[in-house]
Amino acid sequence: MLESNATTRLTSALAAVVVLAMALAAAASAAPGATCGICGKNLIKNPGAEAGAGVTAVGAFGVVPGWTSVAGQFGAAAYTFGNGWFGMSSKGSPTRRKNYFFGGTTTEAVSAKATIGTQTIKLPAAAAGRKVVLGGWIGNYGSGPSGNMTQVRADFADASGTVLARLRIGNDTTIAGSDMAFRSRKGKVPAGAAQVTIVVTFAGGNNYKLAGADDLSLIVA
Incomplete structure (x- = not known):
């Protein structure tokens, strides 16, 4: 009985270690995407001056929204x-x-x-x-x-x-x-x-x- 209990405890401990290792690996692989919501996006607003009217006459001035x-x-x-x-x-x-x-x-x-x-x-x-x-x-x-x-x-x-x-x-x-x-x-x-x-x-x-x-x-x- 003692041997059986010890084996059971060892098996449970090993399983817990495996589960923990898998969880840590998953967290590490997901971390960049999960913690960097700005990554992969153009951070500049109105990057081509399209918002607002571009000038078409000498002496005219057009505000550029976002700038x-x-x-x-x-x-x-x-x-x-x-x-x-x-x-x-x-x-x-x-x-x-x-x-x-x-x-x-x-x-x-x-x-x-x-x-x-x-x-x-x-x-x-x-x-x-x-x-x-x-x-x-x-x-x-x-x-x-x-x-x-x-x-x-x-x-x-x-x-x-x-x-x-x-x-x-x-x-x-x-x-x-x-x-x-x-x-x-x-x-x-x-x-x-x-x-x-x-x-x-x-x-x-x-x-x-x-x-x-x-x-x-x-x-x-």
């Missing part, structure tokens, strides 16, 4: 804008629609050193240490000292706003003409990051800010 204009009246232009630098026949995003981010032709845009728009996105603690890719279609107007240039940046910061790391695409002098080209940069979300700010900058030029960008993305894996 904050911090310099030079950051806005959007329609691909049908005749005085814009990019059109539907230009090389660019295959998924583009009617608008693109635009430096501007307003007095504020002309007088500013740069036209800058930003969007801040909150990050969960689970994002720390994960791979991240910043991408987008960017285009310049002309080249050299008198040309307009486009830059898109992702600034990862802690809860107080202190920048911990940056990813950047542009300025890219290899992009010229009335076309946009896709650029991307890979990195990792730094430990302690609670937010990321997307900063789009159109700078340079002697008059209008005619550079542009479209279909931006920030994806955590």
Whole structure:
């Protein structure tokens, strides 16, 4: 009887260990998906400036929903804008629609050193240490000292706003003409990051800010 009870207890203990091991393995395999609800999604809202009306006339200004204009009246232009630098026949995003981010032709845009728009996105603690890719279609107007240039940046910061790391695409002098080209940069979300700010900058030029960008993305894996 004693031997039988001991065997039973040993069998039960081994079964419990197996069940626990299986549960831990299942939890480990499910953890990334379960704890990172933002993974695999484009975190940028209104990434192609489609929400809102793109300008179609010189001097006009259109607010871009989801974005904050911090310099030079950051806005959007329609691909049908005749005085814009990019059109539907230009090389660019295959998924583009009617608008693109635009430096501007307003007095504020002309007088500013740069036209800058930003969007801040909150990050969960689970994002720390994960791979991240910043991408987008960017285009310049002309080249050299008198040309307009486009830059898109992702600034990862802690809860107080202190920048911990940056990813950047542009300025890219290899992009010229009335076309946009896709650029991307890979990195990792730094430990302690609670937010990321997307900063789009159109700078340079002697008059209008005619550079542009479209279909931006920030994806955590």
